[in-house]
Amino acid sequence: MVEELGTTTEGDLIINVGPQHPATHGVLHLVITLNGETIKKVEPHLGYIHRSIEKMCESLTYRQFIYVTSRMDYLSAHINNHACALCVEKGMQIEVPERAQVIRVLMDELTRIASHELWWGAMAMDLGAFTPFFHAFRERETINDIMEETCGARLTMNYMVPGGVMADLHPDFQKRVKAFISLYRSKIKEYDEMLTGNIIFQNRMKGVGYLSPEDAISYGCSGPAARGSGVSCDIRKLYPYEVYNKVQFEEVLETAGDSFARYMVRIREMNQSVSIIEQLIDNIPEGDYQAKTKAVLKLPKGEFYTRVETARGELGVYIVSEGATTPYRIKFRSPGFSNLSALDHMARGSKLGDLVAMMGTLDLVIPDIDR
Amino acid sequence: MWSFSKIANLIHEWLNQTFNPTLATIIEMVIVGIAVIGLFAVLGLVLVIMERKVSAWIQIRLGPNRVGPKGMLQSLADTLKLLVKEAMTPSGSDKFLFNLAPYIAMMVAMLLMAPIAFASNFQMWDLNIGVLYVSAVSSISVISILIAGWASNNKYSLMGAMRSGAQIVSYELSAGLSILAVVVLTGSLNINDIIQSQANGWWIFKGHIPAIIAFIVFITAVTAETNRAPFDLAEAESELTAGFHTEYSGMKFALFFLAEYVNVFIVCAIGATLFLGGWMPFHVGNWQGFNHVMDYIPGSVWFFGKTFFLIFVIMWFRWTFPRLRIDQLLNLEWKYLLPISMFNILLVTAMAILGWHF
Numbered sequence: 001m002v003e004e005l006g007t008t009t010e011g012d013l014i015i016n017v018g019p020q021h022p023a024t025h026g027v028l029h030l031v032i033t034l035n036g037e038t039i040k041k042v043e044p045h046l047g048y049i050h051r052s053i054e055k056m057c058e059s060l061t062y063r064q065f066i067y068v069t070s071r072m073d074y075l076s077a078h079i080n081n082h083a084c085a086l087c088v089e090k091g092m093q094i095e096v097p098e099r100a101q102v103i104r105v106l107m108d109e110l111t112r113i114a115s116h117e118l119w120w121g122a123m124a125m126d127l128g129a130f131t132p133f134f135h136a137f138r139e140r141e142t143i144n145d146i147m148e149e150t151c152g153a154r155l156t157m158n159y160m161v162p163g164g165v166m167a168d169l170h171p172d173f174q175k176r177v178k179a180f181i182s183l184y185r186s187k188i189k190e191y192d193e194m195l196t197g198n199i200i201f202q203n204r205m206k207g208v209g210y211l212s213p214e215d216a217i218s219y220g221c222s223g224p225a226a227r228g229s230g231v232s233c234d235i236r237k238l239y240p241y242e243v244y245n246k247v248q249f250e251e252v253l254e255t256a257g258d259s260f261a262r263y264m265v266r267i268r269e270m271n272q273s274v275s276i277i278e279q280l281i282d283n284i285p286e287g288d289y290q291a292k293t294k295a296v297l298k299l300p301k302g303e304f305y306t307r308v309e310t311a312r313g314e315l316g317v318y319i320v321s322e323g324a325t326t327p328y329r330i331k332f333r334s335p336g337f338s339n340l341s342a343l344d345h346m347a348r349g350s351k352l353g354d355l356v357a358m359m360g361t362l363d364l365v366i367p368d369i370d371r
Numbered sequence: 372m373w374s375f376s377k378i379a380n381l382i383h384e385w386l387n388q389t390f391n392p393t394l395a396t397i398i399e400m401v402i403v404g405i406a407v408i409g410l411f412a413v414l415g416l417v418l419v420i421m422e423r424k425v426s427a428w429i430q431i432r433l434g435p436n437r438v439g440p441k442g443m444l445q446s447l448a449d450t451l452k453l454l455v456k457e458a459m460t461p462s463g464s465d466k467f468l469f470n471l472a473p474y475i476a477m478m479v480a481m482l483l484m485a486p487i488a489f490a491s492n493f494q495m496w497d498l499n500i501g502v503l504y505v506s507a508v509s510s511i512s513v514i515s516i517l518i519a520g521w522a523s524n525n526k527y528s529l530m531g532a533m534r535s536g537a538q539i540v541s542y543e544l545s546a547g548l549s550i551l552a553v554v555v556l557t558g559s560l561n562i563n564d565i566i567q568s569q570a571n572g573w574w575i576f577k578g579h580i581p582a583i584i585a586f587i588v589f590i591t592a593v594t595a596e597t598n599r600a601p602f603d604l605a606e607a608e609s610e611l612t613a614g615f616h617t618e619y620s621g622m623k624f625a626l627f628f629l630a631e632y633v634n635v636f637i638v639c640a641i642g643a644t645l646f647l648g649g650w651m652p653f654h655v656g657n658w659q660g661f662n663h664v665m666d667y668i669p670g671s672v673w674f675f676g677k678t679f680f681l682i683f684v685i686m687w688f689r690w691t692f693p694r695l696r697i698d699q700l701l702n703l704e705w706k707y708l709l710p711i712s713m714f715n716i717l718l719v720t721a722m723a724i725l726g727w728h729f
Contacts, residue, residue, distance in 0.1 A: 015526045023609040037530075037697055126609040128600055128694025134430040194691075200601060201693045352530075353696040356609045 005040050005348040008033045012040065019048045023126055023356045026366030028340075030355075037351050042344045050370045057330040062088045062162060062297040065327065070156035072332065073368035075115040076310040078107045081160035086241060087306040087317040088162040091299035099287040100164030101242040102280055107147075107159060108308075109273040110177070113184070114143040115311035116270050123263075123360030124195055127204055132195050139187055142180045146173065162297060164290030177281050181274055188271070196267065205260035209346040209358035212257060219345065220338035223313025224269065225362050228262035230255040235309040247279045259354075262361035298325055312336055312363050336368040379493060403495055407481050414636050415629035419446040421679075422632075422686055429690045450625065458621030461524060468522035473619065473626035475515035480633040482508050486562050487640050490650045490670035494563065501562035502554060505641055506547050509596065512634065513539040516598075516605060516615050519627070523618040531614025534697055535605030539596055541704040546592035548712035552578070552585035552719040553645040566649035573648035579727070581718040586646045588712045593638035594685055595700070597631060601692035602700060639681035643674065647681075650674040 008014065013036075018029040027048035033041040053072060057065040066084045070077040082104055089096060096104075121136030144154040149170040151157040159166050195201050211221070216229040226233045234251040236244040252268040254261035299321035307316040313335025320329040339362045346358050382402070386395040420435070420443060427434025435442035460466055486501035488494040498504060513536055520532020554560055556578055557568045568574075574582050595602035606614030616627045643649060650670030654662045695703070721727075 013526060013530075015530075022612060037534075124693065128603065128607065128609070129692060130426070131430050131690050134432060138431060195693070198693065200695055200699075203699055204693060204696060351696055351698060353604070353607070353610055353694075 008041060017355075018045075023359065024366070025122060025364070028364065028366050028369070030343075032352070032355070034352060037353075039347045039350055039352060039355060042347045042355070044340055044343065046370055048370065049367050051367075053371045054330050054332060058327055061325050062092075062299060062327065065330070066160065066162075067156075067158045069332070070158055071367060072334065072371055073310055073312060073315070073336070073365050074155055075118060075365055076111050076312065076315075077156050078104075078111040078159060079308055079310040080315065081158060082108060083306060083308040083310075083315050083317045085160040085162050086308065087304050087319050088297060088299065090306055091302070091304045091319065091321060092162065092293070092297055094163045094291050094293055096164055096242075097288045097291055098243075098285045100289050100291070102284050103165050103169060103289060104160060105242050105244065105247070106177070106277060106280055106284075107151075107157075107165075109276050110143050110146065112273045112311045113270050114140050114147075116266050116273075117143075119266060119311075119360075119363045120191065120195075123357075123363075124201075126356040126360045127201065129195065129198075129201070132191070135187070135190065135194065139180075139184060142176075142183060146176050146180065149173065149176070161290065163293040164288070166290075168289045169284070174281055174284070177277060181278060181281075184270075184274055191267070196263075202260065204354075204357055205263055205361075206256075206258060208259045208350060208354045209361065210258050211342055211346055215342065215345060216257075219342040221313070221342050222335050222338065223309065223311070223363075224252075224262050224265040225313060225335075225339045225342070227252060228254050228265045228361070229257040233314065235307050235314055239307065241306070241308060243280070247276050249276050259357045259361040266361075266363070296325055298323060299327070307333070310335060312365065312368065313339060332371060334368045334371060336362075336364050336366075340364055340369055407484055407495070410484065411477075411481055411629065411633055415632050416446040416450065418632040418636060418682065419449070419628075421682070422689075425683060425686045426690045429687070453622055453625040456621035458619075458623045461618050463524040464618065465522040465524070468518050469618075470623070472515045472519035472522060473623045473630075475518065476512060476630035477626045479508060479512045479515065480630040480637065483634070483637045487637065488562050488566055488644065488649055489674055493671070497561070497563055500560045502550055502560045502565070502641075502645070505637075506543070506550060509634075509638075510539070510543055512630075515630075519619070520615040523615070525618050527611040527613070527617050528615050531605045531607075531611045531617070535598060535615060537697070538598070538602065538604060538700060541701055542592045542595040542602075542708075545588050545704060545708040545712050546596055548709075548716055549585040549589035549592065550641075550645060551716060552581060552712075555716070555719050555723050556582070558723075562644060562649075566644060566651060569648040569651050572654065573646065573651070575646045578719070579722065581715050581722060582646065584711065584715045585719070586642070588708055588715070589642055589646070590681070590684065591708060592704075593642065594688055595704070597634045597638055597685075599631075599635065599685055600689040601694050603689075603694060604697055604700060607694055635682060635685060636678065639685065640674070640678045642681050643677035647677045648673075649677075 013034040015032050015034060016029065017032055018024045019027040024030070029045040029048060031043040031045060032039060053068055056068055060068065066081050069080040069084050072080050117136040117140040121133035124132035147157055148154050150173055151159040211229050213229045213231050216226040216231045222233050230253055232251060232253060237251045249272045252265050252272060254265050299319065301321055301323040304319045304321070305316060307314055314333065315335060316333030318331040318333070319327045322328040343358060343362065347355055383399065386398055390398065424434045435445035438444045438448045460469055483505060485496040486494065486498055486504055516535045517532050520528040553565060553574050556574060557565045559565060575586050598605045606616065616624055619627060650673050652665040652668055652673050654665060
């Protein structure tokens, strides 16, 4: 008897995955209706790590609120700060010096690689392979060291400010980034040997969690989750900001729409990020790292929206200003929230073991979903 | 030459001189019982520290290095912690069965040690159906897992137990058939006879390709039977938190944990006995000098060396492969391993009848 998916009937097994569960990497709560091992319905319950960051931002000045946003998607802290700084700059019509733009892009791409490294290790760990986690952390550690040297922090950097970046690059920056690139080039093959080519891994990923391009668009998916289904949505290409229109890189697209496609998008994206860094690292222009701005920023009355491509997808920042020193209203369009909404659709009819593969390839960061 | 059997004989003679034969037998039984418990504890400690060191080596880190020299006393400290920890029983659980399950798991592991020959003439129970006994007793371990999962009154535990049931019952067939391959070649179920038949060469070399196939199937099947990764679906921590032992804590958990490691030791010991010649030294054809040097290494060293090599291989699996899904796990058994081992049995039988092995 084929039971209807998406419904709960008498005798179904309902299990709570989360809020404390090893697979959710945070306080996500999934109520899963099971028929044996087959998933009938997945219901995400949110709000366990809601810190009302949007409301908090409304009582902070335009210089201050950027620092709170590092705590949203903590794996792409730079990119969150970047999006907010861009929005304030748009409102104030600040021209960012060329040097600051290049530094911002370099930092964004390093963050993207670091985030994907962590995702790679954590997803492999969810699937039962523990070793990749430590190998990924070896490379990520190098990026964290680079960040620490220049920004003074390893996770919540708070390096981007309206008008540029907080401080100039550390003198060793170029040398260490080049050392990282050569390390990365030698280790990426190891990743393929360890996981990508593994027959068990491919069986776990291929054909699992299919998301059609139409569904990806209608659920509002963005980032690698949508590009795995062949939906072109890279903000860096479609609406270039900073110096992204001056560097050569390709938007990574896979058409299969399953977990393996999303996996491959991220792996290939790391290579693209490295190539962007390689193009820019020797061509950092001289000049100011910060534009001259007023001490107190007051955005003119109006509404401002900017968007950037984080490691997880499209992050939008929407500011409503009444002309005061603090924003009247701030709304973040976080990529994780929309990507999570597609989970139920993807998971129906598959096995419980596949859920971790799907959640892994959606790359959920819970503070980004809840804010 | 130093060997276990001499010590055993010495104790036997001394006991028979001092006491009457009945009392001597009873004392011997107690000594053997204490020895099993001691071996059980020591193996648990050694294997846990070994696993942590092996995984650390594979994962480019140091592993435990604080307690004792090179962290070697870490598992002793962990055991102490588990002993003083409260062993909770959830209020909704079936208390009798909940407390019974870890003892069944441990009992099975201890019973399985009986027919294993650790060295020449050093065996607790030389019974004539040793191999059959091992496969029969090892299937009881599924009962402890099912009881633990059911009695915990926890959905994760129940799912883990059900997965484990399906898995162990399926993989026992392949394990049994690959054991049967060696039994066919030897013509005996007695563990000592099987080892003696390998005096002029181990079965993995003597039995040509069919023996190698049987060996590979055996290693795969026992990895699944002992619930080790990549077949650790019963305790898949990213899906079922800890599977059937989610609700267990303190020493009750430790008994499951120890039983798992001792089971790994036992299946590897059986593998070493059947395919790698047990305590038999490594001999090469007519190299008299080489063979003579090999004979100087005590049998127990050979036995433990081979067993720990196989344990290392199984640990290597665990830290390298991702986990399979339940349907893929059963597909692997019923669609690939079982037909292969059935066909292999035919090959081995033909080989044994025609005398094509060495």
